[in-house]
Amino acid sequence: MDLPLLPLFPEASRAAGLQRLDGFLPRAGAAYARDRNHDxxxxxxxxxxxxxxxxxxxxLISEAEVIAAAVGRxxxxxxxxxxxxxxxxxxxxxxxxxxxxxAAWRQGVAQDLAGLVRNPALAAAVEAAEAGRTGIDGFDHWAQELARTGYLHNHARMWFxxxxIFTLNLPWRLGADLFMRxxxxxxxxxxxxxxxxVAGLHSRGKAYAARAANIHGFTDGRFNPAGQLNETPEPLDEAPPPPAGPVPRPYPADPRLPALLVLTEDDGRPETLFDGLEMRGAVALDLTPFRAVAGPVAEPAAAFARDALADAAARLVAAGGPAALPVGAPTAEALAATLIDDARAAGARQIVLPHPAAGHAAMVVDRLIPRLQAAGLHLATRLRRWDAATAAGASHGYFRFRKGLPPLVELALSGGADEICMTDESRR
Ligand SMILES: Cc1cc2nc3c(=O)[nH]c(=O)nc-3n(C[C@H](O)[C@H](O)[C@H](O)COP(=O)(O)OP(=O)(O)OC[C@H]3O[C@@H](n4cnc5c(N)ncnc54)[C@H](O)[C@@H]3O)c2cc1C
Known part of the structure; x- marks a missing residue:
């Protein structure tokens, strides 16, 4: 699709994030509650x-910072x-x-892609949907808006x-992969x-129905796909997810070992992440090649990730830390080889990175661990208190999580949410 890009996020920096927060804060109260659903x-x-x-x-800014600012105001x-x-x-x-x-989603995308090879009509339908050529009012616009801007309003994401899933009857996992790209x-x-x-797999049996009247109302009359939508969807079905496993625990760093710091897209605040370590060097690791399955990440998203890492690296240097070399590779094996070389060149004996979020970052780190260990390198991760506390509350549905919001807000207001978790703390 060759539409001109429309850059909505021209600068990927902490300063730009704080400026946006500052500009939005006056509307983060009653106005947000009233108007947020309009696209x-x-x-x-x-x-x-x-x-x-x-x-x-x-x-680049944290959930706790944003919550503290909104509640403070x-x-x-x-x-x-x-x-x-x-x-x-x-x-x-x-x-x-x-x-x-x-992991099941990722595996499913690979199966769905193999299915497209066997079914050219389905492959053509997926291609038309991605390009915004379905004839469905609104949908085609959002597909093109996504390609041009890299952003969609929450309501548009739900309708899309x-x-x-329910009108075009396309595999949901391929739609999720499109968003990841x-x-x-x-x-x-x-x-x-x-x-x-939306598919009805999370709150089981409850699918989200995109309705023409709702779209017409909340797009302020811009779109009206009346008669074009399946407004009574049957929720998808699959085996229920497993019960909640343990909350994440960081791999502890050894303060005696010289460290190579690794910056990733999961945490753009390295200046508050690596205290207490003997820092010998740093790398800024590009994980975007691992985000999606069906193809590479689109340029606006890749550029934001790159620039965010560069901004994080500059703040690390300003705080007295080492300069970070950009590092990227298409496979975890190649990444391991690069990290081992960089650690040896820097005289580092351990590699320390932000605790990887579940998904592609955790997958890559899982693959790195045995290779780094075989090279005699210790691997450690830094987990922030906010992530440990919120994961502890995410055992069941959002309704239960929401009941636990007041102490989380207190944690955000205390300023301690972004501190690093000690190893045992996250078990509580
Ligand atoms: C199908 C689908 C896919 C989505 N994919 C992503 C994704 O890949 N990444 C992503 O950050 N969000 C995703 N969202 C959630 C949500 O749409 C976006 O976070 C939100 O639209 C971002 O715009 P905003 O910053 O203006 O949100 P605001 O309304 O201003 O909300 C403030 C912040 O709260 C968080 N937030 C708000 N709503 C949600 C939500 N429903 N779920 C999770 N976080 C939320 C976001 O961090 C957001 O920046 C998805 C939603 C749907 C329905």
Whole structure:
């Protein structure tokens, strides 16, 4: 698809994230609760939602910072905004405790792709949907908006996913893969689990129906696919997910060993991550080749990830840390070889990185561990208190998680949420 790009996120930096937060804060209270569901399109400056997701996804700013700022400004009136940010942490914690759900999605995409080879009509339908050539009012626009901007409003994501699954009858896992290739905020937990929710696989038996009247109302009359949609979808069915496993625990660092620091897209605040280590060197690891299955990540999303890493690296240097070399490779084996070389060149005996989020980052780290160990290198991860506390609350549904929001808000307000978790703390 050769449409001109429309850059909505021209700068991937902490400064740009903080500026966006500052600009949005006056509307993070009652105005957000009232207006957030309207999708007025990419042509207008959206004021009813924050558009903070790319910055939160790369943790150029943290969930706790955003929640503390909103509550500090609006008090209880920030409740709806806090709940929505809570969804991000809930999904992340839920998947961290059931990583097999992501692995099954990934495996399923490979099967679906093989199915397209056997079924050219289905392959053509997927291609038409990705390119926005279905004739369905709204849907085609969102497909093109996604390609041009790397962002869709939450409501548009829900409508798009519902139409993809229930009107076009396309495999949901391929739709989730499309989002992983194109969204600037592409996140294995928020994305995979939101698609599952729309499909009726998360809150089991409850699918999300995109309705023409709802689309007409919440796009302020821009679209009206009346008569074009399946408005009474049958939820998809598959074996239920396993019960929640343990909350994530960091691999402890050995403070006596000189360290090679690894910056990743999971945490863009290295200046607050690596205290207490003898830092011998650093690398900025590009994980975008592992995000999706069906193809490479689109340029707006890849560029944001690259620039976010560069911004994080610059702040590490400003804080007295080592300069980070950009590192990337198409396979975990090649990455391991590069990291081993870099660690040896820097005289490092351990590799320390942000605790990898469930999804592709955790998959890559799992594959690195035996190779690094075989090379005599210790691997350690840094987990923030926020991630441990929110994963502890993500054992069941969001309703139960939401009941636990008040202590999480207290943690955010205390300023301690972004601190590093000691090894045993996350077990509680
Ligand atoms: C099918 C589908 C796929 C999605 N894929 C992703 C994804 O890959 N990455 C991603 O960050 N979000 C994803 N979302 C969630 C949500 O649509 C976006 O986080 C939100 O639209 C981002 O815009 P915003 O920053 O203006 O949100 P705001 O309304 O301003 O919300 C503030 C922040 O809260 C969080 N948030 C809000 N709503 C949700 C939600 N429903 N689920 C999780 N977090 C939320 C985001 O971090 C967001 O930046 C998906 C939703 C659906 C329905």
């Amino acid at each position: 007025r399109g990419a042509a207008v400056v959206r004021g009813n939602v924050s558009m903070l997701s790319p910055f939160l996804r790369h943790r 609006h008090g209880a009136a920030a409740g709806k905004f806090v709940e929505e940010v809570g969804w991000r942490s809930y999904w992340k914690g839920w998947l961290a405790r059931r990583p097999g759900v992501w 996913a519902s139409i993809w 194109r969204l600037i905020d592409a996140d294995p937990a928020s994305n995979t689990l939101s698609w599952r929710q």
